[in-house]
Amino acid sequence: MNEFIDAGPVREFTVSDAEAGPYALAEGPDGALWFTLVHRDAVARRDPGDGRVTVHPVGDGPTVIARGPDGALWFTEYRAHRIGRITADGDYSSFAPLTPEGGPFGITAGPDGAMWFTLSSVDRVGRVTVDGRVTEYPAPGAFPSAITTGPDGALWCTLNQHNAVGRLTTDGHGTAYPLPTEGAAPVGITAGPDGALWFTEIGAGRIGRITVDGAITEYPLSDPAARPHAVTAGPDGALWFTEWGSGRVGRITVDGHVTSYALSRTDSEPHGIAEHDGALWCALETGSLARIEVQP
Template sequence: MTLFGKVSSQEEGTMEGVLVSARPEQGNIAVTVVSDSRGEYAFPSGRLGKGRYKLSIRAFGYELPQMSEVEIVDGRSLHNDLRLRRTPDVSSQMSSAEWLISAPGTEQQKNQLYRCESCHSLGTVLGAHHTVQEWQVVLNRMQRWLPPSTEWSPLATHALPPRKKTTETIEFAKYLASINAIEPNKWPFELHGFARPKGKETRVIVTEFELSRPESYPHDAIVGPDGRIWFNDFQQPYIGVLDPGSGKIREWKLPVLRPKDPAGFLTIKFDKDGKAWIPRFMQGCTVTRFDPVTEKFTSWTVDPKYNNATSRCAHVALGAPSGKIWFSDSENRRMFRLNPTDGHIEAFNSFPQYHGRTGVVTDFHNSNQHRTYGIAVDSTGNGYFADIAGGNIGRIDANTGAVTLYPTPTPNSGPRRMFMDSQDQLWFGENYASKLGMFDTHTRRIQEWTPSVPWAGCYPAVRDKQGDVWTAGMSTDLVYRLNPSTGEFMQYLLPTLGANIRKVDADSSASVPAIWVAEVHRGKIAKVEPQE
């Protein structure tokens, strides 16, 4: 081991489940380990190079009393105990899910509050001190922010007119005014945090890579065919690649198609030929292919009659035996199928029996509406989509184009990102229900599993080579690992607060699979390595 020691406090003595992070003075890579049942932490040999490191911890209710730095010398092990103290301000350590379990309110009120997490931590909301009237002004402004927005970089829409005050908005404003801060660091309710990791959940190493470009918002981070980690930016027209060995990063900028609209992306995926596919999201219904060898972009755009001002083509599905590419327009509720050989694009209405409004859906959490989100394809080429608004899994027959909807067992579940495994089992996060779902494409039945943490907000899903299924969410900074055979969940805590996770990917090159995570709101990419 390179660096080791014991973590303790006056209140608890030795402390299990404390995350200890080491970040070099020079460099963009930080490594984190977790203290065990004896309070001991240890960085394995080879994880920390020679140089000075700043140490930090994550443990709800505790802090280091002063800055802690160590010097690592080649060939030597360094012993460094950490004595923690109670923090006077736990609000600065709370995830959005911890705010939700602490604040009073009905399920409906908290569901509304939960949606604010898309753009910023709920600590931003509850740390404010507004009257009911002031909250109405704030809510009207926030409702015009587009999904890539953050509190540091808001993006307003020009496609929607200003919204009028509604009874729902007024009632929500009253709720927020009743639970926001009475004065700085004082709330009308007690603040609670989740328990620290224990047992097997402490046996993990997390490596975080900080991206170099200012205001980077990596939405997805995936393992490329070359073993490097590829990512896309949520706000800006960039894709990039990270070398995990050196931490070096390279980026490419895509051409802007609609100067007035946000130019970032939701998805990046690789085909069997090693080429990356990027749907252009708010740049319209265009899908772009990137060749890492030639560094050239090739794009295909749907027929102009489908490519309107509200088009949001954000997701792509690869792997059909025909070589055709599925992609979707979330707001206009269509799926498309591209033949890259001749450029022909077929259009499918995702909800042919639905005659409600088209364009931007303002209330996602409403089973009377429909809206496509994540998509997938099975081994025979059939297309699938998540109906985030209606709580359904949709299937489009590859031969006939017929659409069938399968409701999730939990109503209003909010299915989001999807992953088709090698057995044609479709895994997905149920973001509103905080569950993990699986649609068996053979039996057409859906199963659900629920993590033990409230407001888990399961968003993506991926299955590793050992058969475990991984998910995460925007609200907890936890990565969840399900054993489908036993139904047992494990969870691993990230060291960075407010990561806002929307995608996980499995790297099966090692004997124990590692999971890669994009920390959208923190401009980082993390590697989670269970040690068993």
């Protein structure tokens, strides 16, 4: 599909019907943009040249997707309770965590050549090697959600129902850092360009920053009901995030200056966000991908 809406720095490309649910996305080793279709039980690829979309059936409820160290894309299958893997040519396989009915959600390439993922329903964090060997550790709090590798060589995750950010070493030692704001319900997290971790507070309408020694700063958004969801580091040295509640994409500098960009609809439900081809792209659950130009 090549239909698009052009609104200044924001362009939207239709990639599915409204029921398919584009949810998260990542740049693949082939230079294409890969994204999950959470309600279609599929992973799709958007060609970097002509924009053609190829859909690959996978397991039930593919959610967050990340590039692996083995040149494949790895993703969580939230409803199938499995971890999926797909190569650039569409070869699909999946692996079962040790704990059943775990609700895998976040996934990231770890510092140790393996993929790390959260099991949100059972308060655990898992590790899977590229050949499918799985280990698990207790999460440092309730409902671990997004996960990323920190600059300190540890795994950092949001603890959505613990109202905290968690740190887990590669040997399974966990620490929780409670957030100052009650009911913040953190979701997205990413390593920033400043040596800290940045995260979203979907329940409080704030963006948070935590240093590797646990010092937390929170930045309130102008719209408390924006419901910031996913966050990523951009090519411009700032952090970019989706505002699920307001249908916008936000940008915050490392010193806390916030700007935002409107999408075509306030109900477009932006979820995942990632850098691709020098711009920021986000998945709109209503059936499109949005591309936001980075301004000079």
